[in-house]
Amino acid sequence: MIEISNVSKSFGRIKALENVSFKVNNGELVGYVGLNGAGKTTTIRIIVGVLLPDSGDVYIDGYSVLKEKRKASMRIGWVPEIPIFEPDVKALDYFVYLAGYYKISPSEARRLGKELFERVGLSGTENRKLKEYSQGMKKRFALAVSLINDPPNFVFDEVLNGLDPEGIKFFRELAKNFKKQGKAVLFSSHILSEVEALADRVVFIHKGRIINILTMQEIKSMAEKKLIVKLDKPLEKIPEEINSYGVPVVEDNTLVIRKFKGDQSTVVELLLRQGYKIMEVKLEEISLEEVFFKLIGEQK
Amino acid sequence: MSAVIYDFKRSFFRLSTLLLLIIFILVGVASTYLIYSSMIQQGYSLDQKLSVIAAIDTEDNCLIIKGYVFDEKGDPVSFAQVELYINDKLIDKASSADGFFMLCTGTKISPTNINKFFENITKLAQDSKLVVTYRDVREEVRSSTIMFREVKEIPLTIGFPRIYYLKRTLYTYHSPTAFISTSSPILIPRIDKDDVAIVYFINPFFSLGNNSIEAEYCIGNYLSLYTEKNITKACEEIKDLGVLNKTIVSVKIPLDPKYNGLAILIKKDDLNTTYITGYSTSRGINTIYLSLLSTPLGTIVNFAPIIMLYLAYVLMAKPRSIGALEFILARPITRLDLYLTRYFAAVLTGLTLSIAVILGLGLSTTAILGITPDMTALLTIILGLFLALTAIYSVYYSLATSIRSGLYLAIGIILYLIFTIFWQTIVIIYAYITGQLFDFQKLTELISYSYYFNPVGAVNLLLTMLQKSYGLSSVEVNPYYVGLSVAIWIIVPFILGYLRFRRINLST
Numbered sequence: 105m106i107e108i109s110n111v112s113k114s115f116g117r118i119k120a121l122e123n124v125s126f127k128v129n130n131g132e133l134v135g136y137v138g139l140n141g142a143g144k145t146t147t148i149r150i151i152v153g154v155l156l157p158d159s160g161d162v163y164i165d166g167y168s169v170l171k172e173k174r175k176a177s178m179r180i181g182w183v184p185e186i187p188i189f190e191p192d193v194k195a196l197d198y199f200v201y202l203a204g205y206y207k208i209s210p211s212e213a214r215r216l217g218k219e220l221f222e223r224v225g226l227s228g229t230e231n232r233k234l235k236e237y238s239q240g241m242k243k244r245f246a247l248a249v250s251l252i253n254d255p256p257n258f259v260f261d262e263v264l265n266g267l268d269p270e271g272i273k274f275f276r277e278l279a280k281n282f283k284k285q286g287k288a289v290l291f292s293s294h295i296l297s298e299v300e301a302l303a304d305r306v307v308f309i310h311k312g313r314i315i316n317i318l319t320m321q322e323i324k325s326m327a328e329k330k331l332i333v334k335l336d337k338p339l340e341k342i343p344e345e346i347n348s349y350g351v352p353v354v355e356d357n358t359l360v361i362r363k364f365k366g367d368q369s370t371v372v373e374l375l376l377r378q379g380y381k382i383m384e385v386k387l388e389e390i391s392l393e394e395v396f397f398k399l400i401g402e403q404k
Numbered sequence: 405m406s407a408v409i410y411d412f413k414r415s416f417f418r419l420s421t422l423l424l425l426i427i428f429i430l431v432g433v434a435s436t437y438l439i440y441s442s443m444i445q446q447g448y449s450l451d452q453k454l455s456v457i458a459a460i461d462t463e464d465n466c467l468i469i470k471g472y473v474f475d476e477k478g479d480p481v482s483f484a485q486v487e488l489y490i491n492d493k494l495i496d497k498a499s500s501a502d503g504f505f506m507l508c509t510g511t512k513i514s515p516t517n518i519n520k521f522f523e524n525i526t527k528l529a530q531d532s533k534l535v536v537t538y539r540d541v542r543e544e545v546r547s548s549t550i551m552f553r554e555v556k557e558i559p560l561t562i563g564f565p566r567i568y569y570l571k572r573t574l575y576t577y578h579s580p581t582a583f584i585s586t587s588s589p590i591l592i593p594r595i596d597k598d599d600v601a602i603v604y605f606i607n608p609f610f611s612l613g614n615n616s617i618e619a620e621y622c623i624g625n626y627l628s629l630y631t632e633k634n635i636t637k638a639c640e641e642i643k644d645l646g647v648l649n650k651t652i653v654s655v656k657i658p659l660d661p662k663y664n665g666l667a668i669l670i671k672k673d674d675l676n677t678t679y680i681t682g683y684s685t686s687r688g689i690n691t692i693y694l695s696l697l698s699t700p701l702g703t704i705v706n707f708a709p710i711i712m713l714y715l716a717y718v719l720m721a722k723p724r725s726i727g728a729l730e731f732i733l734a735r736p737i738t739r740l741d742l743y744l745t746r747y748f749a750a751v752l753t754g755l756t757l758s759i760a761v762i763l764g765l766g767l768s769t770t771a772i773l774g775i776t777p778d779m780t781a782l783l784t785i786i787l788g789l790f791l792a793l794t795a796i797y798s799v800y801y802s803l804a805t806s807i808r809s810g811l812y813l814a815i816g817i818i819l820y821l822i823f824t825i826f827w828q829t830i831v832i833i834y835a836y837i838t839g840q841l842f843d844f845q846k847l848t849e850l851i852s853y854s855y856y857f858n859p860v861g862a863v864n865l866l867l868t869m870l871q872k873s874y875g876l877s878s879v880e881v882n883p884y885y886v887g888l889s890v891a892i893w894i895i896v897p898f899i900l901g902y903l904r905f906r907r908i909n910l911s912t
Contacts, residue, residue: 154910174738177736188726188730201411205736
């Protein structure tokens with residue numbers, strides 16, 4: 105479990121995070137959503153212990169990142185948005201070096217390295233220097249390193265950025281698998297459709313503050329459907345039955361039913377029976393993105 | 405694998421590090437050749453192991469030569485064949501017994517023909533030599549005459565010309581200057597424990613009766629003993645050697661390692677003379693070696709900090725600047741662990757380099773010169789070089805934690821130039837401003853003491869201490885100050901660097 109407790113961080117005069125608190129439970133995949141510069145990466149860097157907060161703390165399975173860094177770091181894996189390594193080192197050598205911090209012997213680390221390289225799709229690139237790796241390969245390498253001790257918590261920071269479709273699929277499946285394995289996974293992304301598809305809960309951050317934390321159920325309940333029906337002529341009177349499908353509004357020759365529920369074909373049939381010709385039917389569903397911007401709007 | 409060992413391997417087995425290591429070892433080997441050729445130029449050979457002291461004396465109304473032969477350990481040699489030649493004509497030969505030998509010159513003291521007598525004396529003084537053969541090694545010792553440095557010159561008419569034969573070797577206990585000049589007939593073939601030297605010297609008044617000839621000795625700074633008009637001012641303390649009753653006198657004199665000059669003052673009535681020799685409590689070979697070592701060591705000290713500048717760059721400045729330390733810090737380690745790991749990796753590299761370079765120097769010495777260098781000296785130099793590299797690394801490491809890699813390199817290079825290449829120039833400018841430039845002793849002291857304020861000064865300070873103990877330097881370096889200086893240069897930047905590193909944002 106990852107617990108972020110009242111974390112604040114400033115860079116000079118700029119407040120990057122202000123009293124950020126949320127939890128990621130075991131077996132839960134939490135999306136972390138915000139605009140660029142909202143504070144997602146700063147939060148994640150504090151979670152993994154590479155950046156010190158001005159106040160607050162982060163607990164990984166109950167271990168304080170500030171006070172028990174070794175134990176906390178032992179229980180969390182991290183794939184950064186832009187992984188940066190010492191460039192002139194061969195990948196497997198660097199893996200062995202980093203495995204040393206987990207008290208793994210060089211021979212064991214080499215064996216494990218080859219196994220994990222294969223698992224993350226880096227097989228055959230073990231002796232290439234890290235500077236020769238593409239961005240996607242670097243992310244896979246970071247993942248391989250994070251899997252050294254198979255920690256129960258994982259943090260992915262904009263991991264899908266810059267990946268090809270195969271890479272996106274790989275990480276998507278990986279996150280799902282981690283969730284199945286009971287790991288706590290925090291997944292930051294600005295590709296909101298991905299978050300929507302994966303997350304159990306979404307934490308919304310804006311200008312360094314958590315503006316809402318919603319389960320996907322709550323998001324879905326917030327999301328309203330809108331049926332738009334274009335007619336051949338303006339609707340003279342809204343049929344009584346339409347009211348049971350939602351809140352109808354007429355604009356010239358277009359009928360818009362907000363908060364639409366029910367079967368759209370029934371509505372079409374009803375209008376046809378009234379003698380209207382149907383030019384176009386469109387069912388619009390409000391997205392996570394719209395929820396997000398709605399939340400931001402509320403925040404403003 | 406321990407992260408320190410990994411980082412050490414990455415630092416040490418780096419092309420640039422290995423290249424400089426090879427260059428340093430080559431400098432060491434080249435220095436050994438330099439030492440070897442200097443010895444040859446000065447007429448010393450490692451094959452020459454027999455030291456000899458002999459002088460003209462009288463016996464049975466005849467001019468004879470009495471003397472002693474010692475081996476490289478300073479022990480008297482028996483069965484050494486000693487021959488006297490005048491103009492390459494064999495005059496007499498004898499075999500030594502317990503080091504002592506006696507030869508007849510064939511010249512009577514009361515000659516009927518006074519001109520013939522002085523002609524023989526002149527031949528002895530100018531054209532005679534002793535040839536000593538021992539275990540198939542043949543060595544020649546040419547004659548010398550005693551030079552009096554006192555104002556009251558002894559008239560030649562009194563007694564006989566003071567002809568003597570003296571051969572010091574690289575195994576006797578003289579300082580390098582004493583090897584160049586043998587004008588004072590003093591031989592120190594051996595030093596026993598507690599630095600008590602067995603000193604042989606020639607009584608210059610040997611033909612004038614023995615009863616009233618008295619001798620004293622004192623030790624002090626060799627240069628001061630030589631330059632001071634009133635020698636007693638340059639002496640630590642004048643001590644009595646008693647009445648001289650032999651031509652070649654053997655005495656035991658405790659030599660203070662703090663000094664490097666021995667003066668023997670000999671008086672007869674109102675006549676007196678003084679012998680001065682530079683001594684060392686270590687064998688000449690070691691002393692010469694050490695005195696010549698300062699040049700290659702200086703080269704190494706001047707360039708070795710580049711390695712540490714580079715290591716702090718690759719281990720801290722560069723990865724910190726590009727943000728590569730963040731990913732490492734996400735491992736189960738603390739910032740202190742990371743800071744210590746990269747610090748000790750380079751310190752270990754510095755230690756390995758110091759050992760490799762100095763051992764390279766030592767082994768090449770053994771291979772080329774066939775001698776084993778003084779281990780104390782080698783270990784002291786290794787320690788000095790290691791401490792110097794650690795201290796300069798602390799400075800660079802501290803900088804590397806605080807500033808971006810580009811600026812780090814710029815400041816690092818400036819500091820390198822100040823602490824190595826331009827250091828003596830800066831001290832000389834300071835000496836000029838403070839009016840100490842033209843006082844050689846003060847300038848030497850100022851340069852030596854300035855190294856307290858230099859992170860790479862440890863090696864110079866320890867070398868000065870070493871040279872002082874070998875009688876090669878008159879500068880007194882306080883070992884406590886050396887320790888304090890080294891500790892401050894290592895610990896202060898280390899702590900300052902960590903205070904910065906523990907809070908710094910490691911992201912790009």
